[in-house]
Amino acid sequence: MAGIILTCKPGLRACNRLLESTVNSPMSRCHSCGTCTSGACILFGFFPCITPLAAKPRSFCSEVIACYRPQRPCMVGVRQRPVFLNNNKKCENHRRQLSVFDKISSTFVAVDWHNPSFMEGNSADEKEIWLTSHMLERTDKELDSAAYLLVIDGWARSGATGAAQKAEKWLVDLERRYRNTLCSENEGTSPNFPVCSSKLEPTIDCYNSVIFAWAKSSESIATIRAERWLSKVKQAMNDVDSTKEDMPTTSARLGPNTNSYNFFLDCLSKGCSKASSDLQSNAEKAEQTLGEMIKLQKVRGDRVNPNTDSFNYVLRAWTRCRNEVSIADKVMDLLREMELCQRSSKNPEHAIIKPNTLSYSLAMDAWVVVAGIKAKQYLNMKKGHVFARGKSASESKGHTFSNGYDEISKAEAILEYMEALQEAGAGVIPDTVSHNIILGGYARISNEVNTDAPFRAERVLRRMKELQISPDQVSYRHVIRCWSNIKRHNSGERGEWWLKQMWQEFNDTGNENTRPDVGVYNAVMSGYADSDAVKVDSLLTEMANIERMDHWIRPNSESYSLAMRSWLKHEKQCSCDAAGEGISNALKRLQELVERERNGVPGSSTSREMFSGILKAGRVVANETTLDAMLVTYEEFKASRHAVGSEACTWLLQTGLRALSAPKYNSKRTKFIRILTRDCCDQGLLSNSYVEALANSPIWIEGWTTEASERITGDLFGNWPLPLSWSRNILKKSLLPQEINVKRTYFRPEND
Structure with a gap:
């Protein structure tokens, strides 16, 4: 008998998947001897060639688990009942092979995982295999939360798909084991005085790693899940005097620290959602969280201390709101607050909160965003389009509109301030990214009205070279975009000139950052x-x-x-x-x-x-050549992964009626109309516009005449109502064909 019940499933390939683990309910019974298994491990696994008997594993007492170990992967005869594998029974049907599971367990099972360099170069999968093998080995060294933290942090930093869910799964497993350990330790004691000495107590680092994993995730639920875990550790901090009958999942001594809040702020500032309302909500929540950190600093200054990263995350969250004019003021208020914290510090040079290069770059980016919004409004005003609050240009003559240059000037002033700080040795270094923000700002405001934006962008690019700051592909791309956006006759030529400059600089210096990429080529193509x-x-x-x-x-x-x-x-x-x-x-x-x-x-x-x-x-x-090309396009459209709309059939019909209007195409035209109409009806795309295009199309004196149009229209759509299946994929009722659509209202023949 062995400590794991498995069912053979022949024919499966060896997959070397690792065992997973969980904990049984407090008062379950051993499946082997009937002994109470409170606190005992339940082990179930995914072995090569072997699958679990049921989704819910069976329980065994500690003696049964300690006596038996799982066998190496092997194939047993075809059975549908439980079989037991142990070290004494050998499988003669297949050769025994050393799997990844055996290698990991034999290499690391005797090593102390508290060593910072333990499994430093191994993947998260290998760390997971090690932890599972250590559970199965049942060595004298007892597992603690540090062993789980090794796996949780490994998944958090892996960046793999689904890493956040896997890190979360291991933390939930650790909480469950800790809760059952408390149940085991407190048998016979008062439930109001739980013993909290278990080594499996989850630490704040375990929770921080899960929050960090969600901060790195790009899933839509990342913010919700990160906030959930932060709320959990905050609740644990508040439940100090807990006397509930149910055992607490976490220790009452647990509480968030600076990393807990910073990882959550990082998640809020990612901008994974594209909806403006979500970005605005995340920015507001980030600012509220920062305010909460500042309040906690006075109460729990030993654990929660907002730093420069905390402020930068909030700054980045606001710069994600690309449609808000007020973000520049909010960002500048936060930047001034950072500078005030630095000046009020006893040692300003080593202050915990002080603006760095990223802080000033984010402030420049905020002004650039506002400049782009203002430039778009200014262009609409020049074109006479409608503004905010429904006022047209003629109704808004008294209102002053900015073309975006004022906001760009403020961003350039911050860049000059950064250069002054660099000369003063303040640790702020304006780099390529900082200058690219200015160049990107000129690319945003360049249009048919702001035609001098490309010249200003070129001036910034030349100054970068004077300061020995190497421009990269993004720098040149912004300058070329400036020329493309103004739509002048020489826009393409000027962009191509900068493309040749990049190739020349790359050939001379070998600097990969100046080698043109597809983005640069696309910018030049846009100019032409x-x-x-x-x-x-x-x-x-x-x-x-x-x-x-x-x-x-x-x-x-x-x-x-x-x-x-x-x-x-x-x-x-x-x-x-x-x-x-x-x-x-x-x-x-x-x-x-x-x-x-x-x-x-x-x-x-x-x-x-x-x-x-x-x-x-x-x-x-x-013409006939164009019609042939369109027929090929229509067939490619149907064969693609995209849904063909009813308008595609209408456009093709209109082209065919014009191209085949001559008398010599009478038979070809009739065949074309019937085939296209049948195909349109088979796809359920018959719309009122298609019927009108056939019944009320332009006519000629010969060939496609009024009589020819009415004859084929009556032949195809003479019996009303039409079958509903012909228009089954028309979602809007206003596009459904009606009997009035077949009546001709246009009788004037076209000239040849």
Whole structure:
């Protein structure tokens, strides 16, 4: 007999998965001898070739568990009843092999885990295997919370998918073991005076590691879970005089410290949610948490002391609110408070709270965000668009609007202040990131009105070189974006000039930070997108050639999207002789991107708008060549992972009616209409716009005439009501076809 009940399941491959552990209920009975197993371990595992008998493991008393150990992975005969494995029984069917489980347990089982260097270079999986093997070995050295902390912290720092859940699982297991230990130690004593001497008592470091794990997680529930664990340790701090009948999960002596709050603030400032309301709520909660830390500092100054990181997390949380004009004032108030704390300290140079380079950079970023909002409002005012509170430009003449330069000037003033602090030896160093924030600010405010933003950005870039601060790809990209955003005739040429400067600097110095990447190429392509489709296409080809030689530059979805949009815009501007060239080239690039997506090339994914853009553009220049390209696009659209909308069928029908309007296409046109209509109805996409496009489309004197239109319309849609299945995928009732849609109201023939 062995201490683990297992069921054989033949045919499974060896997976070397580790055993998991839990604790039984306080008053369960041993499955072997019937002895009470209060406080005993329940062990259940996932062995190679062996699976647990049931989801809930069976219990064994400590004597049974101590006498038997699990056998190495092996395969037993086909059985459906429980089998027991021990060290004395050998399996003759398979060779015994040393698994990862055996290696980890034999290497680390005799080593003290309190040593800081213990398993320092091992993964979280290996640490988990070690802890599980130590439970099974039943050595004289008793496990404590430090052993669990090794695994919990290992998962927290691993950054693996699901690491936060695994760290949380081990902490819950530790709490359960601690609670059952208390039950075992307090048998026969008064429940109002629990014994809290167990070595399995979870420490604040265990809880901090779980909060840290959620802070590193990008899941939507990260903030909620981190707040839950922080609230738990805060509740434990408040329940000092607990006299409940139920045993406490944690010790009453447990309480949060500075790291507990800082990890939670880090989680709040991540900005995982994209909703403006969530970002605003997180920023407000971060500021409230910082205020709570300041209050606790007076009461529990030995454990909770807000530091520079605490303030920086709150600053970062506010800068995530990219649509709020008031964030600059809030950030500046916090920055002034940090400076006040530094000046009031006995040793300002070594103060716990003092602004550093990150603090001032976040303040600059806040002003840059406000500058971008103001510049957008100013552009709308110049264009006569509607403002806040529903007032138009003519109604808001008395209101003063900023074009964003004032806010950028304040950000530059902070940068100059940082340079002064650097000269004074205050430890603040303006670096490439600090200057990139200013350059990014000019890229945000550059538009058709703020046309001098690119020149100011170039001036900042040259000053970086004078100060011997090396610009990187982000620096050059911001400058090129400035030129692209103003949409001048020389925007693309100026961006390409900076691209050549980057290549020259990289070839001369070998500095990888100045080597152009796909973002830089996309910025240059954006400058040419409105004026020169051929140049945009050549830049995409250049990136593809570099990709074949060196994977440093790989065109992505944005690259192909820019090329397609440029070709479609070229279609509207080209002469009649070149009609269809833009759509054909756009389709060619779309097919390349579809092929890259199917091959799993990183960064290559199509979008619904790419297919719709080509189908919509084909209506402008409708000829037989264009129709062929659109038919291919329509088939690619249906074969893609995107849902085809009813408007795609309508656009294709409108193009076909124009392209096939001549008398020589009468039979081809009729066949085209019937096939497309059947396909549209089969997909449940028949809409009122499709029926109107057929019944009320432009007509000619010959070919596609009024009589031809009415004849085929009556043939297809003459019997009302139409089957509901034809429009089953039309979600809006306003788009459903009605009988009035088949009546022609347009009778004027088009000119040839």
